[in-house]
Every structure is written in structure tokens, then in C-alpha cells.
Amino acid sequence: MEKTLIIMDFDNTLVDVDVDWEIVKHFLPEIAKSLPDDFYDKNDWLKFMQENYIEMKKRGFNINDINNFISSFPLTYNIKDLCIYLGKNKNKFYNIILSGSTEHNIRTILRANNIENCFDEIICNKSILDQEKILKLIPIGYEHNCKDCNKNQCKTFIYNQFLKNKFNKVIFICDGSNDLCLSKRLKNNDILFARTEYKLYNYLIEHSNQNEVNCSIQFWNNGKEICNRLKYQ
Numbered sequence: 245m246e247k248t249l250i251i252m253d254f255d256n257t258l259v260d261v262d263v264d265w266e267i268v269k270h271f272l273p274e275i276a277k278s279l280p281d282d283f284y285d286k287n288d289w290l291k292f293m294q295e296n297y298i299e300m301k302k303r304g305f306n307i308n309d310i311n312n313f314i315s316s317f318p319l320t321y322n323i324k325d326l327c328i329y330l331g332k333n334k335n336k337f338y339n340i341i342l343s344g345s346t347e348h349n350i351r352t353i354l355r356a357n358n359i360e361n362c363f364d365e366i367i368c369n370k371s372i373l374d375q376e377k378i379l380k381l382i383p384i385g386y387e388h389n390c391k392d393c394n395k396n397q398c399k400t401f402i403y404n405q406f407l408k409n410k411f412n413k414v415i416f417i418c419d420g421s422n423d424l425c426l427s428k429r430l431k432n433n434d435i436l437f438a439r440t441e442y443k444l445y446n447y448l449i450e451h452s453n454q455n456e457v458n459c460s461i462q463f464w465n466n467g468k469e470i471c472n473r474l475k476y477q
């Protein structure tokens with residue numbers, strides 16, 4: 245039996261916050277307050293976060309402070325049960341996290357919740373600790389030319405490079421406006437789970453008469469709803 249590819253977003257989907265944004269607000273509050281609303285759309289987010297990690301080190305915060313802070317972030321309601329279900333059914337599902345967030349932070353949060361092993365692969369910006377124990381960010385897929393996506397990441401570019409044509413069916417669980425690009429490229433047979441009341445949902449509702457997305461669309465509020473639906477796949 246061919247496996248179904250599960251692509252799960254991380255920020256605001258698996259974890260119920262935007263991790264980078266919470267880090268900036270907590271450790272560098274005056275920088276967070278100074279950003280205009282359209283900052284993410286117009287700037288190189290990864291470069292911005294790299295500068296923030298250097299600044300945090302200058303102010304005396306170390307990697308343990310970051311780890312302790314992010315380990316306490318809440319997961320989205322019931323999403324842990326969904327991850328455990330997917331992890332127990334790897335004979336049916338190939339489970340990937342696809343995120344513009346950073347590997348160190350993602351793995352720290354997964355580990356804190358004992359769900360790291362549920363996933364077969366985590367595709368995201370890589371990171372290493374340098375000699376000064378500052379997180380050095382290494383972009384993945386920076387060379388994309390997609391006009392719809394932030395320089396930080398185009399999920400379609402990554403999908404085409406690493407995942408395309410390897411699976412019969414794709415299930416994409418996400419929430420954000422940066423998930424729209426890949427959503428548009430999914431096929432009839434695939435399923436998009438868009439989180440209710442979040443940016444992708446709002447976009448889909450506003451553009452519902454334009455048929456931009458070919459796959460079936462389901463809206464979700466919590467992990468249990470997704471899990472119940474996956475059991476019938």
C-alpha cells in the first residue's frame with residue numbers, strides 16, 4: 245500500500261503560537277513593538293531572526309533561556325493526540341513537518357512534549373550552535389523565485405524539490421497565508437485542512453468563488469477533528 249503524505253505546518257498549527265514572534269516579544273520587547281504590521285511580508289525574516297539571536301546574546305540571554313522559554317509553549321488543542329495517532333500509523337502515513345521556523349526550536353518543543361518520534365522528517369531552516377552558543381540559522385530553499393512567498397520559504401518550491409510524485413495522496417494541515425501557495429498546487433485527490441478563523445481560512449472564504457484550490461478543503465479547530473477524519477482515509 246502506498247503511503248499518504250502528511251504535511252503539517254508548525255507555528256499556529258502544531259504549536260498554538262508563532263514561536264519566532266513569541267521569542268522576539270519576550271526577549272526583545274522594544275524591537276517587537278517597533279515592527280510595522282507588514283514587516284514579515286516585506287523583509288527577510290530569517291536575517292531578522294539571526295540579528296535577534298546575536299542581540300539576545302549581547303544582552304546576556306543564552307540558549308538555555310530560549311530552550312526553557314519555548315518548551316512551555318502550548319500545543320494546539322488535541323494536536324498531540326493527532327501526532328501520536330500519526331506516529332502509530334507510519335505504515336499508512338509518511339509524516340512531515342514543513343515549516344519556515346527553525347530546526348532547533350521545533351525539535352526542542354517536540355521533545356518537550358515527547359512527540360519528536362511521531363515524525364519521519366522535519367523540513368525547515370536548519371540551525372547550529374556556533375562557538376559562542378549563538379543559534380546560527382541556515383536557510384533551506386532560499387533560492388526560490390516565487391513572487392507570492394516570503395524570501396524565507398516557498399513551500400511549493402520545497403515540495404517540488406523533495407516530495408513531488410513520491411506519494412499518491414497529500415494531506416496538508418496548516419493555517420497561514422504562507423500555506424496558500426502550496427495549497428493551490430495540491431490535486432483533486434488531496435486534502436487541505438485549514439484552521440478555522442486563521443489567515444488561510446479567511447482568504448479561502450473571501451475567494452471561495454474563484455476556485456483557486458483544486459483539492460478538497462476541510463476546516464478544523466482542533467486535532468481531534470482532524471484525527472477523526474483521517475481514520476476514514
Ligand SMILES: [Zn+2]
Pocket residue numbers: 390391392393397398399400401425426
Ligand atoms: Zn510560493
